[in-house]
Amino acid sequence: MSNFIYLDIGNSYAKWKYEGKYFQIPTSELCIDKLPRLSKIWISDVSSNIPSRTNPNILLVKSEQRYKSLINSYEKPYKLGSDRWLAMIASYEMSPDKGFIVVDIGTAVTIDVVNNSGLHIGGVIFPGLYKIRKTFDNFPVSNEIKTSIISQSTKDAWSIGTLNLVVNGINKKIHDIKVSEPDLDIYLTGGGFGELEKFLDFSYVYHKNLVLDGLELFANNVG
Numbered sequence: 569m570s571n572f573i574y575l576d577i578g579n580s581y582a583k584w585k586y587e588g589k590y591f592q593i594p595t596s597e598l599c600i601d602k603l604p605r606l607s608k609i610w611i612s613d614v615s616s617n618i619p620s621r622t623n624p625n626i627l628l629v630k631s632e633q634r635y636k637s638l639i640n641s642y643e644k645p646y647k648l649g650s651d652r653w654l655a656m657i658a659s660y661e662m663s664p665d666k667g668f669i670v671v672d673i674g675t676a677v678t679i680d681v682v683n684n685s686g687l688h689i690g691g692v693i694f695p696g697l698y699k700i701r702k703t704f705d706n707f708p709v710s711n712e713i714k715t716s717i718i719s720q721s722t723k724d725a726w727s728i729g730t731l732n733l734v735v736n737g738i739n740k741k742i743h744d745i746k747v748s749e750p751d752l753d754i755y756l757t758g759g760g761f762g763e764l765e766k767f768l769d770f771s772y773v774y775h776k777n778l779v780l781d782g783l784e785l786f787a788n789n790v791g
Contacts, residue, residue: 571587571606572606572610573606574609574780574787576780577598577612578674579615580675582595582598590777590780595615608626609625610783610787611627614651629650629783629787630650631647631652631653635653635660635786636789638686638688639687648688651779652672652680654778654785655755656670656680656682657785658755658781658785659778659782660682665684666752667683667749667753668752668753668754668755669682669745669749670755671742673738674759676693676696676699677693677738679745681749682752684751695734696734697731700733701727707723707726710726712724713731716728734764735767738764739770743770754770755772756772756773761774
C-alpha cells in the first residue's frame with residue numbers, strides 16, 4: 569500500500585501522505601484531481617467539502633466500533649470524527665498495552681482518553697485559538713502569542729485572554745483526567761501545537777502527523 573495516498577482534509581488544512589512523505593496546503597486550495605493518479609485515495613474528511621462519493625478510487629474513512637483491541641465508546645461509532653479515531657489508532661499502535669490521552673490542537677482542540685483495556689472512555693472538544701479569536705467582530709483576529717499577564721491595549725488584552733482560555737482549558741483537562749488515570753501516556757498532534765508548546769505544563773510526546781499515520785494503519789488493517 570505504500571503507493572496509495574492518505575489524505576486528511578481538515579477545516580483549515582489538507583494534509584496527505586504519499587510514498588512516505590508528508591504534504592500540506594490550505595483546504596480551500598485542495599483539488600483532488602491534481603493529486604497523483606493512483607488506484608486508491610484513503611480519505612479522512614471533517615470539512616464541509618466532501619469529495620465525490622462516485623469516484624471508485626476514493627475511500628472515505630468512517631470511525632468503526634473497534635480497531636484490534638481499541639474500542640470506540642460511541643453508541644453509533646461513525647458519529648465519532650474520523651480524525652479523532654485515526655489519531656487514537658496511531659497512538660494505540662505506540663502504546664498497545666497501555667492507556668493514553670490524545671490531544672489534537674487545530675481549528676478545534678480535541679482531547680480523547682483510552683484506558684489500559686483499550687476502551688475509548690470519551691473526550692472533549694472546544695474551539696482552537698484562532699477560531700475563538702474570530703468570535704467577536706469588534707476584536708482583532710491576531711496571530712500574535714502574547715506572554716504578558718495583562719495588557720493596556722484592547723488588541724493585546726484580547727490576544728492574552730484568548731491564549732489563556734485555550735491553554736488553561738487544555739492544561740486543566742489533562743490534569744483532571746490524570747487524577748483518575750495517572751499512568752496514561754499523552755500524545756499531541758495538530759497544526760496549532762507549535763504556538764502553545766511552551767505553555768503546556770504536562771509531559772507528552774508530539775507527533776505532527778498522527779492522523780495521517782493512523783489513516784495508513786487503518787487502511788493496512790482493513791486491506
